[in-house]
Amino acid sequence: MRDTERASLAILEATPAVLRELVAGLPGEIVAANLDRDWSIKRIVAHMADVDDAAFASRLRRIVEEDAPQLPSIDPLARLDAMDWPSYSVGSLLDSLRDGRATSTGWLRGLPDEALQRRGRHDAAGELTASNLLHYWAYHDLAHLRGIQRMVQSVLIHETAGISETMDV
DSSP states (O other), X not given: OOHHHHHHHHXXXXXXXXXXXXXXXXXXXXXXXXXXXXXXXXXXXXXXXXXXXXXXXXXXXXXXXXXXXXEOOOOHHHHHHHTTGGGSOHHHHHHHHHXXXXXXXXXXXXXXXXXXXXXXXXXXXXXXXXXXXXHHHHHHHHHHHHHHHHHXXXXXXXXXXXXXXXXXX
């Protein structure tokens, strides 16, 4: 496995625990609040749990196990709405992400290096390798972790009395 593939796998393995640590202690009102264009922290967690297999793990398996599979697009927002995510607790969503991720990363760790060079074709992105998708999966995790961080910052900034504008820490 190349360095960036190992880094991607490390990010995938760490994300569920990092996400749980970041979110678990927050008040429910902050977790449920629409803080960024109808997105809440809970909705992001639900999205991450939902697409973990549909957009990433199952596609990677297909690329590795099939010859040049065709990978159809999914509509992540429609999937999110269909799963009735508000009815789930944040804890159960985090548990789902943790459990699915443990299975996926365990499988990935067992792959021979050449498996990551196998190819598939996504109907929108075109030809890609398993390695490309592995890197994008880690990028996707980091993008959502960064989004949650910005959401929490947007809540905290209102209580700084302007310190953030004048104080260089």
